[in-house]
Amino acid sequence: MAELCAVVGVGQTKHAACRADVSIAGLVREAVDRALADANITIADVDAIVIGKAPDSLEGVAMPELWLADALAAHGKPVFRVHTAGSVGGSTAIVAAQHVMAGIHGTVLTIGFEKQSDGNAMWALSVPIPFGMPVHAGAGGYFSPIVRGYIGRSGAPKHIGAMVAVKDRTNACKNPYAHLHEPDWTLEKALETPMLWDPIRFIETCPSSDGAMALVLMSEERADKHAGRKAWVHATAMRSEPTAFAGREQVSPVAGEMCAADLWRKAGIKNPAEEIDVVEMYVPFAWFEPMWLENLGFAPRNEGWRWVEDGITEMGGSLPINPSGGVLSSNPIGASGMLRFGEAAMQVMGKAGEHQIDGAKKAVGHAYGGGSQFFAMWLVSSTKP
Amino acid sequence: MSEADGLVRLRQPIGVTYNWSAGPNATSHLAGLMNGKFVGKRCPSCALVYFPPRNGVCPKCAKILAGDVEVGPKGTITTFCIVNVPFLGQKIKLPYVAAQILLDGADISMQHLIQECEAEDVRIGMRVEPVWKDKSEWGPSLENIQHFRPTGEPDRVMGSESGAS
């Protein structure tokens, strides 16, 4: 029987296109110091550290865990690194939680980070390989044909992506840490932005950001003695599948469906749309909000876009998605998954400030990575399972 | 090298050349390209044809792929993206179409460039054929094909799914 685990501290950096004011180590430390302060503990209270970031080629630093050990105050402590592409922030938090759930460590610090301005992710994602033509021009060109597939099969009107983007950019204005603060978007203006990877418009793409997120996790024994608000981890789930196989369902990958089904089962959720109060969903391209609504079992197949159109996913809707502004407003890739997990925790801890969803008791953090091949989710609550 | 705030930022270019061991399965595919042929592999369990046989293994059955199968050279567009993004090292005039092409006889599509027609005329189901570079430029790479172009044949009806795989 697994032990219980609670999030007791959350800390993130100010995300920006270029945090030239800090090194990668400084960026990481900024998030760590905030998480420790939020938990009201010091690094001396931490038993183990689990870090995650996107592929090293994106920042040009191989094995950053080696040289970051001092910035993490890891002296004499176990350090683990997790690596699952864009989902890494989620799977890193899961590995950290599992250290607690397994009864191995009482207090675990976990960090996801990325300093995109130090490297060139576009280049790193477009290098020639013998099996492909380097013609897709970055992640947008990879996902665009899949979005075209969704629009074709669901009959979604063309403005849905822009609606999601305007919502997330507007929400981000309530989040002081968000990279983009752009309060003046309207649907009309959004639809005037150019098609970059047709059918994906400029407004519908995530920025490239520097940023980090850190969480402090505790066992039930420690958390019960710990003053302060907590987010109890009710369930975690991970699934993966190959990037390319014959007949692969790219619009709604089976691994994503399995991951969500596993999460709902473990957490005893019968009707996700009814029982979940808020979702921090990994949406780097706006069209993925309706696609994941369906993939995760919230909306029926081909209906996700209607939920967007009806305002269900707005902050005032019945299933708010990404009140933080999401990946569309801040995308330090290696941190983005943990930002989703951490923001979900902040919601049930009542610490989300202006972008708080009132009375949120159950929240979901979601991340995916690679060619939609790694999926990570957790469900956190203000009360114990 | 330094920012307005006086903090130093160094520019350090990284260039890397790797050796990549193709193994026996991918070798027949790459050797095929050097002879102007599209060589895929069949899964002995599910009989699906992989092109390219990237990992030498059927991702669904985990069986090692077996016999060589020549596919193409014509194919059908299953979905596509119109690229309008300039990026470092890009040599193609914008906008251009990066399409998923299902070569005849293959069960998985691959991405390649569509030229010799307007981007707005490209559609799912469109039949295309390869235009090879001059033989003197060939190597073990899909870049031996300059691009694909429409054949003018009637469109194929594709499934309602993206078919992007």
Ligand SMILES: [Zn+2]
């Ligand atoms: Zn097979």
